[in-house]
Amino acid sequence: MKKLIEIKNLSVRYDDHLVLKNVNLSIDEFDFLGVIGPNGGGKSTLVKAIMKIIKPSEGEILYHIPFSKVGYLPQINQIDHRFPIKVIDVVRSGKADILTRNPFKKNKEEIRQAEELLEDMGIANLKDKSIGGLSGGQLQRVFLCRSLIKNPSLLVLDEPDAFVDNRFESLLYEQLKKLNKKMAILLISHDIGTIAFYVKNIACVNVNVFYHQGNKISQEQLDDYDCPLKLISHGKIPHTVLKFHE
Amino acid sequence: MSALINLFSYQFFQNSFLAAIFAAISCGIIGTYIVSRRIVFLSGGITHASFGGIGIGYFLGINPMIGAAVFAIFSALGIQFFTNNGKIRQDSSIAIWWSLGMAIGIIFIYITPGYAPDLMSYLFGNILAVTGTEISLMFSLCILIILCFIFFYRIILYIAFNEEYAKTSGLPVSFINYLMMVIIALTVVLNIRVVGIILILSLLTLPQATANILTNDFKSMIFLSVLFALVGSLSGLMMSYYANIPSGASIIFILVVIFGIMKLYSGLSRRYNHLL
Ligand SMILES: Nc1ncnc2c1ncn2[C@@H]1O[C@H](COP(=O)(O)OP(=O)(O)OP(=O)(O)O)[C@@H](O)[C@H]1O
Numbered sequence: 001m002k003k004l005i006e007i008k009n010l011s012v013r014y015d016d017h018l019v020l021k022n023v024n025l026s027i028d029e030f031d032f033l034g035v036i037g038p039n040g041g042g043k044s045t046l047v048k049a050i051m052k053i054i055k056p057s058e059g060e061i062l063y064h065i066p067f068s069k070v071g072y073l074p075q076i077n078q079i080d081h082r083f084p085i086k087v088i089d090v091v092r093s094g095k096a097d098i099l100t101r102n103p104f105k106k107n108k109e110e111i112r113q114a115e116e117l118l119e120d121m122g123i124a125n126l127k128d129k130s131i132g133g134l135s136g137g138q139l140q141r142v143f144l145c146r147s148l149i150k151n152p153s154l155l156v157l158d159e160p161d162a163f164v165d166n167r168f169e170s171l172l173y174e175q176l177k178k179l180n181k182k183m184a185i186l187l188i189s190h191d192i193g194t195i196a197f198y199v200k201n202i203a204c205v206n207v208n209v210f211y212h213q214g215n216k217i218s219q220e221q222l223d224d225y226d227c228p229l230k231l232i233s234h235g236k237i238p239h240t241v242l243k244f245h246e
Numbered sequence: 247m248s249a250l251i252n253l254f255s256y257q258f259f260q261n262s263f264l265a266a267i268f269a270a271i272s273c274g275i276i277g278t279y280i281v282s283r284r285i286v287f288l289s290g291g292i293t294h295a296s297f298g299g300i301g302i303g304y305f306l307g308i309n310p311m312i313g314a315a316v317f318a319i320f321s322a323l324g325i326q327f328f329t330n331n332g333k334i335r336q337d338s339s340i341a342i343w344w345s346l347g348m349a350i351g352i353i354f355i356y357i358t359p360g361y362a363p364d365l366m367s368y369l370f371g372n373i374l375a376v377t378g379t380e381i382s383l384m385f386s387l388c389i390l391i392i393l394c395f396i397f398f399y400r401i402i403l404y405i406a407f408n409e410e411y412a413k414t415s416g417l418p419v420s421f422i423n424y425l426m427m428v429i430i431a432l433t434v435v436l437n438i439r440v441v442g443i444i445l446i447l448s449l450l451t452l453p454q455a456t457a458n459i460l461t462n463d464f465k466s467m468i469f470l471s472v473l474f475a476l477v478g479s480l481s482g483l484m485m486s487y488y489a490n491i492p493s494g495a496s497i498i499f500i501l502v503v504i505f506g507i508m509k510l511y512s513g514l515s516r517r518y519n520h521l522l
Pocket residue numbers: 014017019037038039040041042043044045046075
């Protein structure tokens with residue numbers, strides 16, 4: 001199996017606060033890795049290190065694919081929802097080649113791609129709306145389109161299911177399953193129960209990172225991984241809630 | 247009408263007419279960036295820091311505008327630098343530059359012997375006294391801003407919208423941030439003569455607020471802001487000339503009136519839409 005990226009002995013600190021400690025993890029071609037962990041466990045930090053937004057304090061990340069082939073959807077709370085920008089421009093901002101092209105040429109191909117992606121997500125009608133008028137779930141779909149427009153080989157998603165209603169959630173996961181035939185996916189989510197249906201492997205992030213082969217995980221294993229999440233059986237579908245810290 | 251045409255035969259009036267146009271263009275465009283990025287407070291910091299340069303200019307007997315430019319650019323770069331690297335919160339850092347600039351300005355104006363000519367025009371603007379040199383500088387600034395926004399439009403937009411994401415697409419985030427900071431500083435300083443330190447922030451935010459009633463798109467907001475700023479600065483100029491009041495006050499007064507009318511209009515049309 002071809003490795004797309006390899007994280008080696010990675011540690012990340014904010015000032016003196018150690019957020020990730022000695023992480024080793026690799027993502028294979030066509031992997032579908034579900035990343036879980038408590039709030040503040042370091043999931044977003046791990047992803048930001050992969051996206052080169054923050055510098056590791058120690059260790060390194062090796063990329064076996066061009067970095068421009070890594071698509072990214074940031075956690076939604078990091079975005080200014082009232083910024084005056086149109087949906088189509090948000091999607092187009094995902095193109096990585098903007099520095100090298102002629103700013104005066106109207107980019108028909110790019111516009112067509114963006115429209116196609118919006119169509120796929122069922123929000124073609126929002127194309128010329130500004131993002132201020134969108135719901136959380138619609139916004140998530142826009143950001144998913146933005147991460148896809150560069151045809152990534154690895155798609156990194158930080159809680160794409162936050163603020164999404166049930167119907168779109170299942171739609172989203174079906175979509176991801178389809179995309180997974182073409183690309184590897186790293187997905188952060190708080191909904192272990194649901195993602196367990198879709199992911200191939202699981203990583204538990206809570207300062208340390210534990211890689212769990214396969215998509216079936218038990219409460220004992222979560223406790224072993226020092227990952228304070230609770231699996232609750234709720235009818236057939238297991239749901240998870242966060243355990244309170246003492 | 248002929249009185250108006252007569253006015254244009256005066257050099258000083260031609261100058262202030264051009265100043266009004268250039269102020270509207272630079273403030274309309276840069277103000278849109280400032281409002282969209284929510285860095286109004288930061289721009290206020292740069293503006294007030296430049297007062298320190300005006301004080302030192304008086305003290306040393308050089309053109310206070312040169313002092314203001316130096317102070318504005320250094321405070322702009324300083325704020326950006328500390329935001330990137332420092333452990334100080336950005337708003338605290340801005341407040342420090344803001345008050346430091348004001349303090350230095352007041353100290354130096356106070357210890358300069360004699361009285362400070364034109365001090366009022368720096369505080370409240372005097373568009374009728376703008377010189378030819380200042381006009382050429384304002385014109386160059388407009389050209390610089392327009393070129394930046396033509397060549398880097400999408401890059402500026404993407405970085406302003408989502409800086410972290412822009413980093414992942416390999417955009418020159420740091421370079422554009424510093425460039426825009428310098429341009430904000432220059433915009434502030436070169437428009438001090440038109441509306442004054444106290445009121446420049448309004449010229450950078452009021453036309454945008456009015457534009458924002460009508461549109462929620464960056465590019466349309468730029469054009470509409472320039473338009474509203476033009477209406478405000480030109481009619482403010484006339485008001486300043488005929489009523490003999492500081493141009494800053496008259497321009498801002500008119501901008502507020504335009505804002506009020508637009509707000510009222512959009513409110514009414516929303517409410518009574520079904521009746522039309
Ligand atoms: N820019 C920052 N400066 C300082 N500390 C930070 C910064 N960003 C995150 N942290 C801290 O790092 C820790 C990990 O944060 P991170 O956002 O990675 O958690 P997470 O697992 O994504 O949480 P959530 O489930 O809430 O999204 C937290 O304790 C947080 O307070």
